[in-house]
């Protein structure tokens with residue numbers, strides 16, 4: 468997919484405040500610092516559409532971007548930042564889960580995980596919740612350029628083995644590098660083919 472336009476629409480603190488759900492929507496989520504903003508910017512061919520996080524965990528807003536005038540890209544707040552209080556964490560879990568469960572036009576959720584790490588409890592729990600809740604999602608490995616290609620493959624296999632402990636069928640997996648712009652086209656192709664633009 469060629470990105471002709473990508474514009475910020477609004478930030479919402481509640482799912483009810485999000486733009487009217489009149490066009491297909493694709494959301495991105497992951498732990499703070501996973502590389503979400505960088506990947507969004509790489510996909511959109513934009514330097515600073517999504518703000519890369521100086522202060523992880525700070526942005527607890529849902530950010531909508533209108534792409535090519537016909538779909539929404541949604542940047543969800545990063546989860547799992549240890550240094551926020553329990554009550555803030557709860558609010559913010561509520562914000563995310565309410566959005567995911569209620570957003571009628573959400574076609575797919577991209578769950579980002581850092582390919583360098585072994586499967587983390589918080590990500591596995593979130594993925595588990597998505598599966599159990601029937602949320603359509605894919606897993607996106609980030610920062611692939613930081614490892615040798617064979618280690619990337621090993622880590623992805625390890626992740627798959629971990630998921631297979633619970634699930635027979637796995638979601639789509641993407642391996643990406645915002646730095647090298649790898650995997651962006653694959654994600655955009657998926658978005659293109661899951662819609663009738």
Ligand code: GDP
Pocket residue numbers: 497498499500501502503504505506518519520521523545609610611612613643644645646647
């Ligand atoms: P966010 O908190 O998930 O939005 O993460 P950011 O996009 O702000 O990235 C966190 C840090 O990881 C920043 O220092 C980025 O420069 C770095 N980073 C993000 N993506 C990549 C990548 O694909 N390759 C490399 N080498 N670094 C990355």
